[in-house]
Every structure is written in C-alpha cells, then in structure tokens.
Amino acid sequence: MAKTVLIGQYVETNSVFHRLDPRTKIISMIMIMLSFLTLESFISYVVATLFVVSILLLSKISFHIFVRGLKPILFILIFTFIYNVVSTKGTVIWSWSFIEVTVEGLYNGIRIVWRIMLLILLASILTLTTKPLSLAHGLEKLLAPLSKLHVPVEQFSLMIVIAIRFIPTIVQELDRILLAQKARGYDITVLKLPKRILAYVPILIPLLFTITQRAEQLTYAIDARAYGNGKGRTTFRPLKFQQIDYKVGGILILITVSLLLLNMRGI
Template sequence: MANTVLLGQYLETNSIFHRLDPRTKLLGLIIIMLSFLMLGTFLSYAVATFFVISILLLSKIPFYVFAKGLKPILFILMFTFIYNVLFTKGTVIWSLSFLEVTAEGLINGTRFVWRIVLLILLASILTLTTKPLTLAHGLEKLLSPLSRINVPVEQFSLMIVIAIRFIPTIMQELERILLAQKARGYDIAALKLPQRIFAYIPVLIPLLFTIIQRAEVLSNAIDARAYGNGKGRTVYKQLQFQQLDYWVGGIAVLFATTLILLELGGL
C-alpha cells in the first residue's frame, strides 16, 4: 500500500525535472496549480491534460507508478462525483424517489474529478523528482524573507517536508496492521463497502499510537543531532539557478497565462 502513494516518494530517473532547482519546481507548481483552479471550459481542460501528460513523459517515471498512486484516492473521487451528480440542481435526466441526476451535476462532477486528478499528478512530480532534504532547503530559501519578521522558516520547512515524507510510512504502518488483522482471520477487504468503512474505525487506534511513537523517536533523533531551531545551519550543496530553471519557469508562466486567457475568452 505504501508503494501506491504518490506523495512523499522519490524516484531517480535522471530527467530534466531531477536537475531543476527545487525553488523552480515549487514556484512553477504553485503558478500552474493556481491556473488549474480557473479551469472551466472543455478546451482549457484538454490543454491542461495535454500539459500534465507531457510533464509525466518528461519525468521518465513509468505511468504505472501514477496509476497505482491514484488507487488510494478512488473513494474520494467517487464520492466527489456522486455528490455533485445528486446534489446539483438543474435539468433532471434520471430520478428515483428523492434521488435526482441532473445534466449539470454530471458536468460538474466530471470537472471536479478531472481537476483533482490533474492537481494530484502535478503535485506528485514535485516529490517524485525531488529529494526530501533538497525540497526542505528549497522551501527554506523561498521563505527566507519571512525570517526578518521572526517567522521560524527553518522549522516550518522541516515540518512540511517531514509531513510529506511520512505519508508512505503511515500507509506502510496501516498495511502492517491490516495484515496482522488478516492473519487473525479478520479480513476487512472481504467485507461489503458500508461494513468496510466502519471496520476501519478500530484500526485508527493502533495506527495513531504507532504514529505518535514514530513522532517521538523522530523528535529524539533531531535533538540528538543538535538540530535546534535550524538557524545558521549550512548545507553541502548550495542551490543556484541554472539556464534550464529560467526556461522551465518561463514555460510555466506562459502556460498559466494561456489558460487564463482561454478562460477569459470563454473558449
């Protein structure tokens, strides 16, 4: 299960994204994601999809990695689609008792699911092509101006990166607990969907206990290495923008501008 999680993993494929400065990837990701929030027409969705697929190809990461990574959020995608289909007012195309399916609901549900998938795939490129420590250093550099107003930038950057990095670890612990229950004759996967949802509630207690234990061990490890508040710490590899970073940053801005113009033009 941990191997099916996109966020928090790193894969070395020697692509152009692996060679980019983490600040370029962070800023480019923010710019493109903000433009994705404005998607509304079919043409803009098609352009955004083509752009994301191109990025996936350039990352040289196999497509099955992304396909497996979307499995854990299938329930969220299904819930989002069904909620929009059933609770969006409009032209009714099918009804059963108090349930009504509208044409506007189908369109909105498809748009929301489509957008969520694009955003997740785009965000996964950041973690799949950037090492956690490099990502933390890049985030710290971007937020460094806030340190002038006594914002704990170093601690905030470390906290964000650790949270992202521990997503696969948490999923691995969940898988271990489920395997332990299965070995005792209790297979949650064999239950029906409504029963399966409630069956996960008892799993949360040992999972939370394990997460707290890991957090305590990590805290002790950080203290043992005298990390402190992180201020004034040096790094072996200094970040420096290259020509490739400027090209990629310009493409990100150009693409976001194109999407905005498509929306404003109503195409």
C-alpha cells in the same frame, strides 16, 4: 498499499525535472495549480491535460506508478462526482424519488473530478522528482524573507516536509497492522463495505500509538544531530539557479499565462 501512495515518495530517474532547482519546481507548480483552479471550458481542460501528460512523460516515471497512486482516492472521486450530479439543479434527465440527475450536474461532476486528478498528478510530480531534504531547503529559501518578521521559517519548512514524508510511512504502518491481523485469521478485505469501514475503527488506536512512537524517535534523532531551531545551518550543496531553471521556468510561466487567457476569453 504503501506503494499506491504518490505524495511523499521519491523516484530516482535522469529527467529534466530531477535536475531542476527545487525553488523552480515549487514556484512553477503553485502557479500552474492556481491556473487550474480557474479552468472552465472544455478546450482549457484538454490543454491542461495535454500539459500534465507531457510533464509525466518528461519525468521518465512509469505511468503505472501514477495510475496506481490514484487508486486510494478513487472513493473520494466517485463520491465527489455523485454529490455534484445529484446536488446541482438544472435540466433533469433522470429522477427517482427525491434524487434527480441533471445535465448541469453531470457537467460539474466531470469537471471537478477531472480538475482534482490533474492537481493530484501535479503535486505528485513535485515530490516524486524532489528529495525531501532538497524540498525543505528550497521551501526554506523561498520563505526566507518572512524570517525578518520573526517567523520560524526553518522549523516551518522542516515540519511541512516531514508531514509530507510521513504519509507513506503511515500507510506502511497500516499495512503492517493489517498483515498482523490477517496472520491471526481476521482479513478485513473480505468484509462487505459497511463492515469494512467499521473494522478500520479499532485499528486507529494501534496506528496512532505507532505514529506517536515514530514521531518521538524522529525528535530524538533531530536532537542528537543538534539541529536546534535550524537557523544558520549550512548545506553541502547550496542551491543555485542554472540555465535550465530559467528555460523550464519560462516555459511553465508561458503555459500558465496561456491557460489564464483561455479562461478569461471563455475559450
């Protein structure tokens, strides 16, 4: 299960996105995601999909990793689709009892699920192509102006990156607990869906206990390295914008503006 988690993992390849400054990737991804939230027409969705597929190809990361990473959210996607189908009023094409399926509901369900998948793939590109420490350093540099308002930027950046990095760690711990139960003759995967959901409830206590232990060990490790509040710390490789950052950033801004213009004109 841990291998199916996209967010929080890093895959080493020699791609354009791996060579980019983390600040370029963070700013670009935020801009593109905001433009994706305004998608309405079919053409704009097709353009956005082609753009995301192009980014996946340029990252030189196997498509199998992305497809495998979407499996954990399959239930959420199905639930979102069904909820929109039965809750949206409009032209009824099928009904049973109080349940009605409408044309508008199908359209909204497909549109929202499509958008969620694009956003998740974009977010995964950021973490799959950026090392956690580089991501923390880039986020810290972007939020540096807030330090004048006495905002603990260094601690906030470190907290965000640790939270992202802990996602696959939590899943690994869950896998370990499930394997321990399977070794004792109790396999949750063979249970039916309602019983399987209830079977996960007793696992929460040992999982929370293990996560707490991990967090405590991480705290001791940070203290042992005299991290403190993080202010005034230097880095071995200072961040510096390169020519490739300006080129790729300009292209991404151009695509973002194009998507916004398509939505504004209703194309």
